[in-house]
Amino acid sequence: SQQGEEDPQALSIQEGENATMNCSYKTSINNLQWYRQNSGRGLVHLILIRSNEREKHSGRLRVTLDTSKKSSSLLITASRAADTASYFCATASGTYKYIFGTGTRLKVLA
Amino acid sequence: EAQVTQNPRYLITVTGKKLTVTCSQNMNHEYMSWYRQDPGLGLRQIYYSMNVEVTDKGDVPEGYKVSRKEKRNFPLILESPSPNQTSLYFCASAGRKLTDTQYFGPGTRLTVL
Numbered sequence: 725s726q727q728g729e730e731d732p733q734a735l736s737i738q739e740g741e742n743a744t745m746n747c748s749y750k751t752s753i754n755n756l757q758w759y760r761q762n763s764g765r766g767l768v769h770l771i772l773i774r775s776n777e778r779e780k781h782s783g784r785l786r787v788t789l790d791t792s793k794k795s796s797s798l799l800i801t802a803s804r805a806a807d808t809a810s811y812f813c814a815t816a817s818g819t820y821k822y823i824f825g826t827g828t829r830l831k832v833l834a
Numbered sequence: 835e836a837q838v839t840q841n842p843r844y845l846i847t848v849t850g851k852k853l854t855v856t857c858s859q860n861m862n863h864e865y866m867s868w869y870r871q872d873p874g875l876g877l878r879q880i881y882y883s884m885n886v887e888v889t890d891k892g893d894v895p896e897g898y899k900v901s902r903k904e905k906r907n908f909p910l911i912l913e914s915p916s917p918n919q920t921s922l923y924f925c926a927s928a929g930r931k932l933t934d935t936q937y938f939g940p941g942t943r944l945t946v947l
Contacts, residue, residue: 754932766838766924766938767877774933812876816932820865820884821892824877 730813730828738833743800745828747813748793754816756789758798761810761827770798770811803832836861838939840925846945847915855910855942857925863937864930866908867892868900870921871941877924883908884930915946 731746747756755774759767773780773789773796780787786799800807810827817823838859847853859866867882869892879892883902897919899911908927912919925939 757936764922764941764943766940767926767936768938769935772933772935814877814936818932820867820882820890820932822867822879822936823893824869824879826874826876 730811730825732828733826734829734831736831736833737803739803739805741803743803743807743830743832745798745811745830747796747798747825749796749813749815749823749825750794751815751817753791754818756787756796757814757816757822758785758787758796759812759814759824761812763809767812800830803830805832805834808832836937838925838927838937840923840939840942842942843940844943846947848947849916850914853912853915853944855912855923855925855944857908857910857939858906859908859925859927859937860906861927861937862905863927864905865928865934865936866902867926867928867936868898868908868910869924869926870894870919871924872921880910880923915944917946920944920946 757772758770761767771782784801789796812827814824841856868880869877871877878894881900883889923942926936928934928936
């Protein structure tokens with residue numbers, strides 16, 4: 725299976741609820757990044773967490789990283805309809821080879 | 835405006851007809867990369883470049899070529915396209931640090947008949 729697999733594959737929530745998606749990876753990393761993609765458009769960088777960090781916040785986003793479990797989670801609080809998109813994690817190791825996960829499709833219902 | 839541009843945005847071609855997808859960035863970034871995105875597989879890295887005349891293979895380089903003759907441009911070349919290269923392609927660029935943000939182009943949807 726591919727490094728950087730997201731879970732769940734799809735998530736549907738009501739506006740105002742929190743959305744949590746998880747990412748697992750297989751090898752040691754330098755950092756892990758989360759991206760958003762709207763309907764087949766280009767990816768937009770959301771947040772980066774370094775391997776020596778455990779938690780990071782940016783606005784309504786909270787990312788955690790557990791290197792012992794090789795996993796990360798992205799929490800979007802107080803979700804809005806505009807958050808509807810696919811979310812991808814990407815890991816960067818010592819080289820510049822980035823490995824992306826398969827993504828979580830989030831749908832926020834108004 | 836800082837951006838990564840790709841051309842063409844849409845392309846339909848036939849098996850074996852050589853094609854080039856251009857990528858250009860105006861942020862003076864050292865790093866550039868090509869990805870393909872297929873349903874259920876996420877993004878997979880094809881090639882990347884850390885500097886002019888320096889390129890390296892990603893996870894799925896077979897059937898593709900790249901060149902980096904100028905810092906701002908990183909074209910993707912398919913010398914003999916096949917139907918299994920039908921995909922959505924993205925170019926990205928970033929600074930030299932591994933922690934620098936990657937900026938993505940709008941994508942090129944390629945169909946090979």
